[in-house]
Amino acid sequence: MKEVTVYAPATVANVVCGFDILGFALNEPNDILVMRTVNKKGVTIINKDDYNLPTIPEKNVIGAALLALLDEVKEDIGFEVESTKIIKPGSGIGSSAASAAGCVVGANHLLNNRFSNEDLVRFAMFGEKVASGVKHADNIAPCIYGGVTLIRCIHPLDIVPITSPSLWVTIVHPQIEVKTSDAREILKKQILLKDAIRQWGNIAGLVVGFMKSDYDLISRSLVDVIVEPIRSILIPGFDEVKAKSIDTGALGGGISGSGPSIFMLSKDEATALAVEKTIIEIYNKIGIDFHTYVSTINNNGIKVIDNDILQHK
Amino acid sequence: MKEVTVYAPATVANVVCGFDILGFALNEPNDILVMRTVNKKGVTIINKDDYNLPTIPEKNVIGAALLALLDEVKEDIGFEVESTKIIKPGSGIGSSAASAAGCVVGANHLLNNRFSNEDLVRFAMFGEKVASGVKHADNIAPCIYGGVTLIRCIHPLDIVPITSPSLWVTIVHPQIEVKTSDAREILKKQILLKDAIRQWGNIAGLVVGFMKSDYDLISRSLVDVIVEPIRSILIPGFDEVKAKSIDTGALGGGISGSGPSIFMLSKDEATALAVEKTIIEIYNKIGIDFHTYVSTINNNGIKVIDNDILQHK
Numbered sequence: 001m002k003e004v005t006v007y008a009p010a011t012v013a014n015v016v017c018g019f020d021i022l023g024f025a026l027n028e029p030n031d032i033l034v035m036r037t038v039n040k041k042g043v044t045i046i047n048k049d050d051y052n053l054p055t056i057p058e059k060n061v062i063g064a065a066l067l068a069l070l071d072e073v074k075e076d077i078g079f080e081v082e083s084t085k086i087i088k089p090g091s092g093i094g095s096s097a098a099s100a101a102g103c104v105v106g107a108n109h110l111l112n113n114r115f116s117n118e119d120l121v122r123f124a125m126f127g128e129k130v131a132s133g134v135k136h137a138d139n140i141a142p143c144i145y146g147g148v149t150l151i152r153c154i155h156p157l158d159i160v161p162i163t164s165p166s167l168w169v170t171i172v173h174p175q176i177e178v179k180t181s182d183a184r185e186i187l188k189k190q191i192l193l194k195d196a197i198r199q200w201g202n203i204a205g206l207v208v209g210f211m212k213s214d215y216d217l218i219s220r221s222l223v224d225v226i227v228e229p230i231r232s233i234l235i236p237g238f239d240e241v242k243a244k245s246i247d248t249g250a251l252g253g254g255i256s257g258s259g260p261s262i263f264m265l266s267k268d269e270a271t272a273l274a275v276e277k278t279i280i281e282i283y284n285k286i287g288i289d290f291h292t293y294v295s296t297i298n299n300n301g302i303k304v305i306d307n308d309i310l311q312h313k
Numbered sequence: 314m315k316e317v318t319v320y321a322p323a324t325v326a327n328v329v330c331g332f333d334i335l336g337f338a339l340n341e342p343n344d345i346l347v348m349r350t351v352n353k354k355g356v357t358i359i360n361k362d363d364y365n366l367p368t369i370p371e372k373n374v375i376g377a378a379l380l381a382l383l384d385e386v387k388e389d390i391g392f393e394v395e396s397t398k399i400i401k402p403g404s405g406i407g408s409s410a411a412s413a414a415g416c417v418v419g420a421n422h423l424l425n426n427r428f429s430n431e432d433l434v435r436f437a438m439f440g441e442k443v444a445s446g447v448k449h450a451d452n453i454a455p456c457i458y459g460g461v462t463l464i465r466c467i468h469p470l471d472i473v474p475i476t477s478p479s480l481w482v483t484i485v486h487p488q489i490e491v492k493t494s495d496a497r498e499i500l501k502k503q504i505l506l507k508d509a510i511r512q513w514g515n516i517a518g519l520v521v522g523f524m525k526s527d528y529d530l531i532s533r534s535l536v537d538v539i540v541e542p543i544r545s546i547l548i549p550g551f552d553e554v555k556a557k558s559i560d561t562g563a564l565g566g567g568i569s570g571s572g573p574s575i576f577m578l579s580k581d582e583a584t585a586l587a588v589e590k591t592i593i594e595i596y597n598k599i600g601i602d603f604h605t606y607v608s609t610i611n612n613n614g615i616k617v618i619d620n621d622i623l624q625h626k
Contacts, residue, residue, distance in 0.1 A: 021514040152518035196509040201334040205465035
């Protein structure tokens with residue numbers, strides 16, 4: 001029997017003007033999965049937290065992703081997974097993606113890395129489908145690849161890793177519920193061509209800014225004229241958080257995923273911590289519960305550690 | 314008296330998924346301007362070709378651009394311009410931009426380069442307004458900067474030069490008239506959000522492909538689901554030219570500017586020439602007049618040469 005411990009990081013998807021196509025991974029927080037192979041097809045899930053997530057594999061993010069992977073494994077092999085969720089479900093920082101991507105990366109390690117990263121994204125998307133009804137990859141891809149990733153196209157899947165300069169991320173998760181399906185429902189199906197042109201100028205500027213390590217260009221490009229004006233209404237304090245974070249020195253930021261978390265990018269740790277302080281003051285005043293995180297961008301993606309003692313059993 | 318000769322290159326704007334925000338300069342063809350300073354405010358235009366363009370400065374692309382520049386010059390100084398248009402007006406490869414950009418770059422040289430490239434784009438846009446009624450910069454910016462340029466935003470102007478690998482461009486100009494204003498009129502004011510998402514995935518992929526010198530990514534990203542399906546109807550033979558050029562080995566391509574010219578990108582000269590041959594066969598069969606050009610991307614923009622003999626008069 002082999003056993004691994006998997007650290008699957010939180011991720012920020014959508015990234016302002018990068019709606020549905022851009023994401024990046026964080027160094028903190030991480031979900032923790034302990035995974036073992038068993039000599040029987042199938043998946044057993046043991047929850048080590050208080051979220052009471054379903055344990056029937058087909059209804060569980062981890063289960064659905066691993067079943068998709070096992071469909072392409074000939075041997076009679078299965079997985080036992082102990083899941084400790086640190087990333088709160090529904091927070092908007094890729095909680096379901098961490099589960100879906102973490103388990104398939106761990107499984108691939110246990111199977112001597114027979115699958116490509118693209119295969120793993122494909123399997124993990126079955127997990128995302130259980131969570132939100134949609135097979136999206138903008139959290140999964142950065143979770144697996146690390147760094148900033150562009151999902152140029154989803155059919156067929158085309159993932160493009162993008163280099164970026166050192167960046168600090170301040171996250172606030174206001175403890176309110178925004179369902180991904182609701183956040184998607186309120187978007188307009190039609191948009192103005194002139195707004196779309198502004199948006200694709202900004203997304204082009206943003207990816208070029210990342211690749212050139214041009215902080216000013218990143219900052220100027222962090223503008224979303226299409227999704228943020230609508231979705232931000234669902235997040236109390238959004239406008240104030242954004243404006244005052246930028247006043248404090250942040251390059252810019254916006255809604256993480258479909259919310260309610262908000263992320264702000266900064267050039268250095270001191271600014272990211274000052275931005276955190278600014279945000280804490282705002283939410284203390286508003287009076288709703290919240291969590292904050294300050295992290296760098298995680299350029300390595302999911303971390304897998306062999307549990308040596310058990311491996312020698 | 315000082316005199317310069319200016320070579321102002323043709324440019325390709327819009328660049329498939331880069332509608333209104335992306336352009337690049339060609340090495341061939343070039344407009345030729347001979348410019349002299351005179352000791353009196355104002356602009357004199359002498360046409361050295363058969364296009365019968367207006368010579369009243371306010372109604373002429375060169376005149377309007379130079380008047381905008383002279384507005385910011387204190388001295389009593391003016392310009393005499395002999396214009397030889399090689400780039401046919403209305404061809405869709407930046408004919409008016411070559412005039413507008415060429416004259417302000419030449420003027421700036423005569424004034425010992427007192428203005429920045431951004432100033433020059435700003436002046437040249439007054440010329441574009443005379444030509445098409447719209448102050449767009451997606452031909453002017455690459456004409457002045459050279460290479461591939463992103464116009465992230467027009468208000469305020471934000472021009473971002475983008476590196477690119479060696480690329481060959483095959484252009485065909487079918488001799489039919491497509492007015493920029495008509496080509497703009499037929500576009501839908503509203504588009505589907507899902508189409509816009511595909512488009513901004515592609516534009517992000519395209520600029521990343523240029524910067525990474527990733528020909529496959531460039532090729533995969535050269536997809537326009539919004540403008541090309543509508544505008545291509547105005548260009549006889551478009552679908553066949555595009556499909557057969559790609560069969561011949563082109564990376565992809567589309568409408569140049571608002572048409573009627575079509576451009577195709579290739580990795581090397583042999584492919585670009587084979588693509589030209591393919592296109593010639595198609596238009597010979599259709600039976601309309603056309604011109605073709607094969608050129609590399611011009612990374613230096615407008616060329617200005619001092620006319621030494623006259624300078625010493």
